Structure formats: structure tokens, C-alpha cells
Amino acid sequence: xxxxxxxxxxxxxxxxxxxxxxxxxxxxxxxxxxxxxxxxxxxxxxxxxxxxxxxxxxxxxxxxxxxxxxxxxxxxxxxxxxxxxxxxxxxxxxxxxxxxxxxxxxxxxxxxxxxxxxxxxxxxxxxxxxxxxxxxxxxxxxxxxxxxxxxxxxxxxxxxxxxxxxxxxxxxxxxxxxxxxxxxxxxxxxxxxxxxxxxxxxxxxxxxxxxxxxxxxxxxxxxxxxxxxxxxxxxxxxxxxxxxxxxxxxxxxxxxxxxxxxxxxxxxxxxxxxxxxxxxxxxxxxxxxxxxxx
Amino acid sequence: xxxxxxxxxxxxxxxxxxxxxxxxxxxxxxxxxxxxxxxxxxxxxxxxxxxxxxxxxxxxxxxxxxxxxxxxxxxxxxxxxxxxxxxxxxxxxxxxxxxxxxxxxxxxxxxxxxxxxxxxxxxxxxxxxxxxxxxxxxxxxxxxxxxxxxxxxxxxxxxxxxxxxxxxxxxxxxxxxxxxxxxxxxxxxxxxxxxxxxxxxxxxxxxxxxxxxxxxxxxxxxxxxxxx
Amino acid sequence: xxxxxxxxxxxxxxxxxxxxxxxxxxxxxxxxxxxxxxxxxxxxxxxxxxxxxxxxxxxxxxxxxxxxxxxxxxxxxxxxxxxxxxxxxxxxxxxxxxxxxxxxxxxxxxxxxxxxxxxxxxxxxxxxxxxxxxxxxxx
Numbered sequence: 001x002x003x004x005x006x007x008x009x010x011x012x013x014x015x016x017x018x019x020x021x022x023x024x025x026x027x028x029x030x031x032x033x034x035x036x037x038x039x040x041x042x043x044x045x046x047x048x049x050x051x052x053x054x055x056x057x058x059x060x061x062x063x064x065x066x067x068x069x070x071x072x073x074x075x076x077x078x079x080x081x082x083x084x085x086x087x088x089x090x091x092x093x094x095x096x097x098x099x100x101x102x103x104x105x106x107x108x109x110x111x112x113x114x115x116x117x118x119x120x121x122x123x124x125x126x127x128x129x130x131x132x133x134x135x136x137x138x139x140x141x142x143x144x145x146x147x148x149x150x151x152x153x154x155x156x157x158x159x160x161x162x163x164x165x166x167x168x169x170x171x172x173x174x175x176x177x178x179x180x181x182x183x184x185x186x187x188x189x190x191x192x193x194x195x196x197x198x199x200x201x202x203x204x205x206x207x208x209x210x211x212x213x214x215x216x217x218x219x220x221x222x223x224x225x226x227x228x229x230x231x232x233x234x235x236x237x238x239x240x241x242x243x244x245x246x247x248x249x250x251x252x253x254x255x256x257x258x259x260x261x262x263x264x265x266x267x268x269x270x271x272x273x274x275x276x277x278x279x280x281x282x283x284x285x286x287x288x289x290x291x292x293x294x
Numbered sequence: 295x296x297x298x299x300x301x302x303x304x305x306x307x308x309x310x311x312x313x314x315x316x317x318x319x320x321x322x323x324x325x326x327x328x329x330x331x332x333x334x335x336x337x338x339x340x341x342x343x344x345x346x347x348x349x350x351x352x353x354x355x356x357x358x359x360x361x362x363x364x365x366x367x368x369x370x371x372x373x374x375x376x377x378x379x380x381x382x383x384x385x386x387x388x389x390x391x392x393x394x395x396x397x398x399x400x401x402x403x404x405x406x407x408x409x410x411x412x413x414x415x416x417x418x419x420x421x422x423x424x425x426x427x428x429x430x431x432x433x434x435x436x437x438x439x440x441x442x443x444x445x446x447x448x449x450x451x452x453x454x455x456x457x458x459x460x461x462x463x464x465x466x467x468x469x470x471x472x473x474x475x476x477x478x479x480x481x482x483x484x485x486x487x488x489x490x491x492x493x494x495x496x497x498x499x500x501x502x503x504x505x506x507x508x509x510x511x512x513x514x515x516x517x518x519x520x521x522x
Numbered sequence: 523x524x525x526x527x528x529x530x531x532x533x534x535x536x537x538x539x540x541x542x543x544x545x546x547x548x549x550x551x552x553x554x555x556x557x558x559x560x561x562x563x564x565x566x567x568x569x570x571x572x573x574x575x576x577x578x579x580x581x582x583x584x585x586x587x588x589x590x591x592x593x594x595x596x597x598x599x600x601x602x603x604x605x606x607x608x609x610x611x612x613x614x615x616x617x618x619x620x621x622x623x624x625x626x627x628x629x630x631x632x633x634x635x636x637x638x639x640x641x642x643x644x645x646x647x648x649x650x651x652x653x654x655x656x657x658x659x660x661x
Contacts, residue, residue, distance in 0.1 A: 013395045013434045013650035040410040040429040044654040045601065048620035050550040054457070055657070058410035086650060112412065154604035161605035163614060171607045197567050201655040204647060205634050209571055210600075235650045242646075399652065400644040403636040406652040407660070432649060 003130075004080040005033035005144045008087035008234075015084070015234035017276025020128065021263035022083050024274035028142050029134060030173050034075055036065035040217060044086045045201075046093040047231055053107045059094035060108055064115050070122075079123045083263070085233035089159035092124040092166050126160065127263075128176050128232065129168050139183040144271035146185025151292050152265070153191045153226035154178055157236040161195055169196060177230065177262060183266060184269040187225040193217040198239040211246045214239045215254060217283045218247070222257055227287050230262040237261060242281045258284035303369040320347055320362040320373055332499070334377035340364045343447035348454075349373045359417040359451035372387035379450030380462040386468075393476040395434030402465050405432050407458035420445045424452050424462050431465050439466065440473030506509050538586030545583045548621035555611040556580045562605035562615045569600045571593075576605055576615050583618055596622040597633055601658065627661040634659040 005026075011019040026033050039062050047055030066080045082088040096104045099120045109117045120278070130284050131139065154177035161167040161174055169176045174195065178188045198217060199210025218240060221229050231237045241259035260280055267275045277284050287292045300315040305323060312327035317487050317519055321335060328402030336344030344364035362375065391397050405428055414424035427442035443466030453461040490496065503511070546553060556577070563575040572579070574594040581588035590596075596619045605615035628632070634655060639647075 006649070009395070009433050009653075010648045010650040014650075038426060040425065041408065041432055041649070041653065043409070043657060045657050046652055047657070048547045048601075049624045050618045051548065054409050054411060061410055069425070084650070086654065114412065114415075158602040158604075160598075163606045197600050197604070200600050200602070201651055202600055203651050204643075204655040205638055206598075207660075209568070213567055234648055235654070238648050238651060264632065395649060396645045396647075399647075399649065400641050403639065403644055406649060407656055438640065503610075 001030060002032045002034055003077070004069050004075045004076045005035055006039060006042070006062055006066070006080050006082045006087060006091065007035060008044075008082065008084040010234040011084055015237065015261070017264060017274075017279040018083060018234060018237070018261040020274035021261060021267040021272075023264040024272040025263050025270060026127075027136065028270045028272055029131065031130070033081070033110060036062065036069055039065055042087045042090045043094075044090060046090050048098075053111070056098055056104065056108055057112060058071060058093050058099055059091045060118050061112065061115065062091065063095055063124075063176075064112075064118050066122045067119060068116070078121050079125050079130075081125050081127055083127050083232070085126070085157055085160040086235060088124065088126045088168075089166060095122060095124055096166070104175060115240065126168050126232075128180070130162075131180060132176055136179055136183040139180065139266075143184055143269045144294060145269055147181075147265060147269050147291075147293060148185055150186045150265075150288075150293060151189045151225055151227045152181050152186045153189045153221035153224060153229045154181060154194060154262070155191070155198075155221075155229050155231050155240065155259075156195045157231065157233045158195070158197050158200070160232055167207050177232070180198075180262065181230070181265070184265060186265070189221065189224045191217065191221045191224055191226070193220045198236045200235055200239070203235070203239050203243060207243075207246055208250060210239050211243060211250055214243060214248045215251050218244075218257055219251075219254070222255070226257065227291070228265075228284060229257060229259045230265060231259060232262055256282045258282050258287050260284050295316075303367055303370045303371075305367050305369075305373060307373050309374070314367060316367065316369070318367055320349070320360065320365050320367055320371075321345055324362070324365045324373075334362065334375045338363045341447060343376070343449035346376045346379075346449040346451050347373055348451070357455075359419050359449075359455075361419045361449065363521055364419070376450065376454055379453045379461075381450070381453055381464060383466065388471055388475055391472060391476075393434075393436040395432060395471040397472065398431045398434070398465060398468065401468065402431075402460070404458060404460050405465055408432060408460060409458055413455050413457060413520055414460075417451040417455045418450065419449060420447065422446055424466075425468065427466055428460060428462050431469055436472045437477050439469035440477075443467075443469060475485060532585060532587075534586065537588075540586070542583060542586035544625060545586075545618060545621045548624055549614070549617040551613050551617050551621075553580055553583050553613065553618060555613055556584065556609075557611070559610060561608040562613075563608060565604040565608045566599075567602065568598050568600060569603065576619070579622070580613070580615060580618060583622070589624060591626055593622075595619070596626075597659065600621075603608050623658065627659075630661065632660040 007019055022158040043055055043058040069075050070078055156174055181188050199213040202210040244256050264275050300317055302313045303316045305312055307324055314323040314326050334345050336342035340361055347360050347362040349358055350372045351368055408428050412425045418424050422445055423442050427439045430439035446463050446466050448463040558577055560577050563577045566576050574593045574595045579595050599619040601616050603616050
């Protein structure tokens with residue numbers, strides 16, 4: 001199956017390990033991911049002001065690319081799959097809002113004269129939805145190294161589950177990551193903060209606030225006995241992982257815990273390359289070696 | 295003898311109406327109507343980027359960018375020159391930089407404000423895909439940014455129009471510099487030739503040329519073989 | 523009868539109506555539906571940093587009181603939508619926060635400027651962080 005894949009800027013740089021493990025695990029599951037030839041930054045957050053049209057140009061432009069891929073028969077259906085939770089939320093919401101408001105869609109089309117009109121045919125899906133659609137048995141069948149003895153705490157973040165209308169799962173009791181991890185053979189550890197905000201963009205100029213929110217999440221996971229935490233968003237990864245040094249400054253007693261993208265664990269379990277653990281901070285390799293998985 | 299009467303068109307230059315021959319460029323038309331260029335004119339060959347101009351044509355709301363020395367006037371054109379677009383000259387030491395996205399963010403963090411609106415591309419008189427090279431820089435794709443911005447002459451029209459207050463031509467220049475230095479690397483054939491010159495391999499030929507008379511030199515030049 | 527020392531007596535004037543209408547227009551939310559149950563505030567992860575609770579911000583908006591534009595709360599809001607999923611009346615409180623932010627930002631005011639970041643921070647931060655921060659906090 002060939003599907004359009006929209007990576008987003010950060011996936012090509014700071015979250016390269018997320019991008020590469022996405023490609024390798026998709027391949028294992030029989031999905032060929034194809035990026036549009038010219039794509040641009042989606043805008044990362046959906047513009048909530050109802051009169052705003054400027055901020056729709058970026059996501060809609062990407063959806064036009066997907067429509068073009070469809071017309072050129074480069075892909076097998078009208079879905080575009082994303083991994084970055086923020087890109088998922090932005091593209092999905094912009095798509096829905098433009099389709100629902102013909103006046104807005106008209107303005108967007110008028111402004112983007114050099115582009116073909118967006119027909120509104122694309123559906124935005126997140127990779128987790130896609131995997132769930134394939135069935136957990138399918139996932140289990142690809143596992144070469146079951147993640148035995150690894151206690152994993154899934155962390156959803158905000159934009160994958162909220163607002164309710166656009167979430168991929170129940171925002172209060174999501175299960176998709178848990179099901180996936182169990183299919184990979186891991187032991188899932190519940191964290192009541194699994195869908196609480198990590199601090200997101202406050203990492204830029206309200207660092208302490210973001211560090212505090214992230215600390216709460218990490219501490220809960222540790223208290224529940226987790227060995228490792230998985231994320232689905234490069235910003236969550238940054239706040240929970242790379243910023244642990246900042247967290248330690250405010251909470252002296254905090255001991256680090258590795259944080260990885262869920263596809264990295266999938267790649268490990270499937271025996272595929274592209275696990276990309278060398279890019280993660282803190283280093284997850286010691287814990288994984290200790291469990292005999294590496 | 296019949297005088298070649300060219301068709302005349304009406305243009306407005308910075309608000310003042312003039313009748314000018316229809317086959318002139320904006321720059322020539324402005325000089326025809328009595329303007330003297332102290333700024334906003336350079337090579338007159340479409341290469342230096344000094345003569346950036348903006349215009350609208352009567353009956354259309356579209357605001358267009360052009361190079362005054364290249365663009366032929368149209369009837370009903372309303373013209374203004376943009377001799378300079380204000381931008382800080384950011385200095386960096388190329389040898390200390392890395393060809394990645396965060397280098398662009400460090401020196402031009404405003405690229406993170408890019409809305410992908412494409413206004414820059416619409417303003418460009420060189421038909422460059424400006425938005426695409428800014429986006430390529432944001433992604434850290436130095437090669438693509440350099441490739442797309444190759445024809446840029448830093449005329450400044452994109453910077454004047456950008457709603458996110460980015461100066462695209464500066465970003466493109468950094469991309470091309472990083473590309474040459476770190477992606478393409480040193481041009482071996484040039485370095486080799488320099489070595490050959492310094493070793494005196496061409497000294498005899500140059501001495502011979504210096505002793506030739508003008509006529510022979512001209513003949514030689516006109517019949518030279520250019521190897522591509 | 524108070525002589526105006528407390529905010530107990532409030533007259534809803536045309537400018538209050540105008541501000542309220544603006545907030546409703548920008549957010550697309552019917553803020554009159556709010557009956558101040560406080561569910562949004564209880565779910566909000568950042569109330570510790572805020573000066574007004576989210577439900578209080580809605581109350582100010584209902585009364586069209588422009589003082590809310592000076593509150594820290596809309597800038598502390600991280601747009602996590604925890605409030606949206608909890609509201610029993612279906613109001614998206616995050617939308618209202620954004621409407622208030624936009625009202626301020628559109629007066630040529632930037633809550634955040636890139637100059638505040640050091641070169642080290644610009645090297646460290648992923649694009650996703652810088653871009654989203656600016657989309658919410660700058661004009």
C-alpha cells in the first residue's frame with residue numbers, strides 16, 4: 001500500500017530518529033510512505049481565531065500536494081498520514097475548517113492563485129490510527145524481539161487526543177498506545193498524567209513552567225515503576241527528554257528516565273534498522289541492554 | 295526621411311503622469327521623462343538587483359515586482375521605485391557554522407514565522423520559488439535552498455512584501471554559502487588550475503599574448519574555441 | 523450601598539457589549555452558555571501560574587470587561603484543550619483565550635520577541651517549539 005506521508009520540519013532534523021523509525025516500521029507493515037515533492041511547514045498549531053485565513057494557507061497547501069499525488073497516481077488513496085502530533089492536529093483541523101466554511105475556502109483559493117484549487121478530498125490520519133486499522137495481530141506477527149520485561153509508560157500529550165472532535169482516541173481513557181505496546185510484548189505501566197500537557201511551546205520563553213509540567217509526568221511514570229517512556233510528538237520528546245537537565249535544576253532529587261518515540265521501540269521489536277537511539281537524550285541504550293533487548 | 299514614430303503609452307511615475315514610448319524599459323522611460331538616477335540603477339543588465347520597482351496596471355489590483363532595467367512599460371502602469379529594502383547585515387564566520395536547520399534559526403530566527411503564503415514568490419522579478427527556499431532552510435535542507443535561490447540578485451522585493459518580516463535573500467545567501475563550503479566542498483578543478491598557474495605552466499603563453507598586436511589579438515579572440 | 527470601592531455594582535455599557543461581541547466573533551463560541559461550574563479550571567494544568575482562573579476569564583468576557591486584556595492568564599494558557607473536553611456546555615475555552623490574545627496582539631503588540639532568545643537557545647530548540655510559540659504569542 002502506498003500512502004502520502006507528511007513529515008513536518010522537525011522530523012527532518014531534531015526528530016530524525018522518529019522519521020527514520022517511521023519509515024522502517026511502515027515498511028515492515030507493508031506500507032510504502034511517499035512524501036510530497038514540495039511540502040512546507042504546516043504551522044504547528046491551528047489558528048483558532050475564526051477570521052484568520054493566512055494561517056490556513058500553509059496546511060491547505062500541503063493538502064493540495066497530496067491531491068496532486070493522487071492525481072498523478074503516486075499513492076493508493078486519499079489519506080495523508082502524519083507522525084508528529086502537532087502536524088496531525090493542525091492539518092486535520094485546517095482541513096475540517098476549510099471544508100466546513102465555503103467562504104473561507106473561497107478566500108484561500110483566491111489567494112493561492114498559482115496553486116490548483118483544493119477540492120477537499122484529503123483525509124488526515126495519524127500513524128497510530130493506521131496501525132490500529134491493520135490490527136494488533138498483524139503487529140504481533142512482525143515482532144522478532146518481543147520487548148519482554150520492559151516496563152513502558154505511554155505518553156500521549158495533548159494534540160493527539162484533543163479537542164474531542166479531532167482526537168484519535170478517547171481523551172480520558174485512551175488505549176491505542178497501550179494496545180500497541182502490548183502487541184510488541186512490553187509491559188504497560190499506567191500513568192495518570194499520560195495525557196496532561198508537557199508544557200509544549202512554553203519551552204521557549206517560560207522554561208521553568210514547561211520543566212515543572214514535564215517533571216510531574218516523568219515522576220508519576222517513575223513512581224509507577226516505568227523503565228522507559230514513549231512519546232508521539234517531537235515537542236513532547238524535547239520537553240520530557242532533552243530538557244531533563246533543566247528539570248534537574250529545579251528538582252534536585254529527580255533521576256533521569258529514558259524517553260523514546262514509540263516507533264523506535266517498534267523498530268527494535270521488529271528487528272529493523274533506524275532505531276536511532278543515539279539521537280535520544282537521555283540515552284536509552286543502558287536500560288534496553290539491561291533488559292537484554294539490544 | 296521618415297522618422298520612426300513609436301507608439302506612446304501613459305505611465306505614472308511616483309504619482310506623476312508621463313507619456314513615453316511603448317518599447318522602453320521602466321528605467322529608460324523614467325529617464326525619458328526627465329528622472330535622473332542617483333540610486334536605484336546599477337548594471338542596467340538585470341544582474342545587480344539595484345533597480346527594484348513595484349507597479350500596478352490600471353484596472354488591476356495586483357501589485358507586481360520588477361527590475362526597472364528589464365521590464366518594458368505598459369499603458370496605464372503606476373510605478374514606484376524601491377531603491378533599498380532595510381535589512382540588518384548579520385555577520386557570521388562561515389568556517390564556524392554547521393549546515394543544519396538550527397544555523398538558519400540562529401542567525402535568521404524569523405524564518406520560523408514563515409506562513410507559506412507565497413507572497414515573496416509573487417514579488418520576485420527573477421521567477422524564483424522564494425517560499426520554497428525559505429521553507430527548505432527551515433527544514434535544514436541546505437542543498438535545496440541553495441539550488442532554488444541560485445538566481446537571486448538580492449533586489450529586496452521579497453523582503454519588502456513579507457508579512458512575517460523575513461529577509462529571504464539573506465537566508466538564500468547563507469544557504470548558498472553553506473552549500474558551497476560544506477556540501478559541495480572545494481572545487482578541485484579550480485584548485486588544480488591555480489596550482490598549475492603558480493607552477494608557471496601558463497607563463498610562456500601569457501608572455502606571447504602580451505607581445506601580440508591588437509589586430510592579431512582580436513582575431514585570436516574571435517576564433518577561440520570554447521569548451522563546455 | 524457601595525460608593526464604587528468594590529466591583530459589586532456593574533453596568534453593562536455599549537463598549538462592554540462591543541468587546542463581548544468581538545470575543546464571541548473571534549472565538550466562534552457562545553460564551554453565554556457558561557454557568558460557571560469551574561470544570562475547566564479544575565482540569566487546567568497551569569492554574570498555579572495564572573492570576574485569573576479560566577472560568578473567571580469567561581465571566582469577564584461574558585460581562586464584556588476589558589480588564590481581562592491585562593490578565594496574565596491568556597498568555598499562560600498552553601492551548602492544551604483540557605478545558606474543551608470537560609465543559610458540560612460544549613464551550614471551547616481555549617478558543618476564548620485565543621480570542622483575547624488576538625485582541626491584544628492585533629494592537630501591534632508582541633508578547634514575545636525573538637531577540638529574547640540567546641544564540642544557544644536558538645541552536646537547542648527544535649523548529650516546532652519556536653514556530654508554535656510565535657504563532658500563539660506574536661502578531
